[in-house]
Amino acid sequence: MQEMNIRPIQKKDLCDVLDLIKELAVYEKEPDAVEIDEQDLAKSAFGDPPDFYCLVAEFKGQILGMALFYHRFSTWKGKSLHLEDLIVTQKYRQQGIGKALFEAVLHEAHQQKLKRVEWVVLDWNQSAIDFYKKYQATIFDDWRTVQLDEENLKKFANASL
Amino acid sequence: MQEMNIRPIQKKDLCDVLDLIKELAVYEKEPDAVEIDEQDLAKSAFGDPPDFYCLVAEFKGQILGMALFYHRFSTWKGKSLHLEDLIVTQKYRQQGIGKALFEAVLHEAHQQKLKRVEWVVLDWNQSAIDFYKKYQATIFDDWRTVQLDEENLKKFANASL
Numbered sequence: 001m002q003e004m005n006i007r008p009i010q011k012k013d014l015c016d017v018l019d020l021i022k023e024l025a026v027y028e029k030e031p032d033a034v035e036i037d038e039q040d041l042a043k044s045a046f047g048d049p050p051d052f053y054c055l056v057a058e059f060k061g062q063i064l065g066m067a068l069f070y071h072r073f074s075t076w077k078g079k080s081l082h083l084e085d086l087i088v089t090q091k092y093r094q095q096g097i098g099k100a101l102f103e104a105v106l107h108e109a110h111q112q113k114l115k116r117v118e119w120v121v122l123d124w125n126q127s128a129i130d131f132y133k134k135y136q137a138t139i140f141d142d143w144r145t146v147q148l149d150e151e152n153l154k155k156f157a158n159a160s161l
Numbered sequence: 162m163q164e165m166n167i168r169p170i171q172k173k174d175l176c177d178v179l180d181l182i183k184e185l186a187v188y189e190k191e192p193d194a195v196e197i198d199e200q201d202l203a204k205s206a207f208g209d210p211p212d213f214y215c216l217v218a219e220f221k222g223q224i225l226g227m228a229l230f231y232h233r234f235s236t237w238k239g240k241s242l243h244l245e246d247l248i249v250t251q252k253y254r255q256q257g258i259g260k261a262l263f264e265a266v267l268h269e270a271h272q273q274k275l276k277r278v279e280w281v282v283l284d285w286n287q288s289a290i291d292f293y294k295k296y297q298a299t300i301f302d303d304w305r306t307v308q309l310d311e312e313n314l315k316k317f318a319n320a321s322l
Contacts, residue, residue: 021236021237025237030237033237034236034237035237035238035239035276036236036237036238036239040239044234044239044240049210051232051234051240052234068234068236070232070233070234071212071231072231072233072243072245073205073212073213073229073231073245074245075182075195075197075229075245075246076182076186076191076194076195076196076197077196077197077310077311078196078197078201078205079205079212082233084233084234084235084236085236103317103321106309106314106317106318107318107321109314110314110315110317110318114311114314115196115310115311116308116309116310116311116314117308117309117314118306118307118308118309119307120304120305120306120307121304121305121307122303122304122305123303123304123305124303129305132307132309135309135313135317136309136313136316136317137307137308137309137313138307138308138309138310139305139306139307140305140306140307140308141305142283142284142285143281143282143283143284143305143306144281144282144283144284144290144300144301144302144304145279145281145300145301145304145306146279146280146281146282146293146298146299146300146301147277147278147279147298147299147301148267148277148278148279148293148296148297148298148299149238149276149277149299150238150275150276150277152296152297152298153267153270153271153275153277153278154271155297156264156267156271156296156297157267157268157271160264160268
């Protein structure tokens with residue numbers, strides 16, 4: 001794909017980016033999990049400061065993939081980058097688009113002199129794990145992600161009024 | 162501890178906050194892992210925008226604990242809060258300081274109308290897991306944290322020049 005272009009998101013891409021997000025949710029069997037809309041995305045992508053950064057892979061005017069990331073902070077190392085989503089539309093997988101997006105994110109982190117790049121992977125996704133290990137990434141087997149969702153956050157807040 | 166005060170970090174607290182960060186690193190048997198210094202912390206805590214927010218627990222002029230957090234972004238839910246560190250100095254544990262800090266963070270997330278609060282826990286830390294479950298938090302057993310550290314990020318960037 002020599003004509004593929006990796007570039008920052010623009011306002012005209014928001015609809016395609018939301019489609020990619022929804023495609024991933026359907027693939028992960030959670031079609032109703034996507035609660036944000038184009039307006040929310042716009043506000044967060046182009047705010048001052050933005051809530052996230054996004055690179056898109058464009059090929060002949062079509063958006064085929066995206067990488068969405070933002071800064072985090074490690075109290076041991078300093079400012080880092082978190083890769084939240086790396087999505088390639090199903091029809092165009094296995095053609096190096098994901099790799100190109102992933103490496104563009106690594107270059108971005110290096111240019112910004114960040115101390116770490118972090119993301120999550122499903123423990124059964126061996127092909128992804130093998131891919132990440134080629135970059136000498138470390139998989140932390142004993143850490144677990146914990147989340148308190150909006151509903152339970154509200155319940156807590158109301159109960160402690 | 163009725164006289165305990167939970168409040169945002171101030172410049173005068175930076176040394177105590179760094180001491181807490183280092184105390185945790187020693188406790189986790191990684192005393193040399195803390196690479197940041199007071200100046201880095203100051204730049205990130207009081208930047209515009211700051212890289213993180215921090216609440217401290219103060220008792221009779223002493224800083225006994227801290228909660229450090231920042232925003233993240235979920236492409237399904239929207240803007241969320243990540244709790245990076247919750248530290249109480251060893252001598253003052255089991256007195257409700259950690260709970261007070263944790264709940265102050267939840268209140269902050271609720272006031273900001275954030276969609277989720279997220280953090281990580283070690284899978285063998287059953288007392289912490291039990292504590293979080295009281296708030297109806299979800300532990301994700303099949304997600305693994307992946308990190309590419311600064312050294313390997315540099316190696317990648319240099320190899321692809």
